[in-house]
Amino acid sequence: MKFQAQCKARVGRWYFLIVSVAMMAGLTVTAPASAATPEEEIRAMSNEMLAAANEHNVDKHLKYYVKEPDLIFVYNTKKVRGWDALHVQQTAWWGNGKTDAVYTREDQPVFQVLSPDLMLETASIGSVRTQADGKQLRSMTIYSAVWQKRPEGWRIVYCHESS
Helix, strand or coil, X not given: CHHHXXXXXXXXXXXXXXXXHHHHCXXXXXXXXXXXXXXXXXXXXXXXXXXXXXXXXXXXXXXXXXXXXXXXEEECCEEEECHHHHHHHHHHHCHHHCCCCEEEECCCCEEEEEECCEEXXXXXXXXXXXXXXXXXXXXXXXXXXXXXXXXXXXEEEEEEEEC
């Protein structure tokens, strides 16, 4: 056990020496890659949100929105301010979980880095639902969501949907 600790200490010193020499020589030294890029992290959360939308589970769907009164959500011409208000509105839109809407991703999201802690996601979602008269309504929604890196992870701070 003592031998392993000595080896780890030597490797650490060698790594420091190699990195120092490389930097002095003008070489770029990059840190080891993290498990996922911000785009990969947000893509996974966006997919979870889509699955929750198909379950008509408001709490699960809104999990990645910032739970603050400053949140802004715009749908066509309706502006909703704050997480609590969005929760009430989304519950109403989904008929308290009784809607039969089915959502599908129509394209892959496009991501733009706005700053190291801000990402913009834009994509299209198709939906099919039964109207009161029994007819099927098909629609397309395009959304743009601004994600902000926070201590609890990436959260949507602004979203605009148009259909």
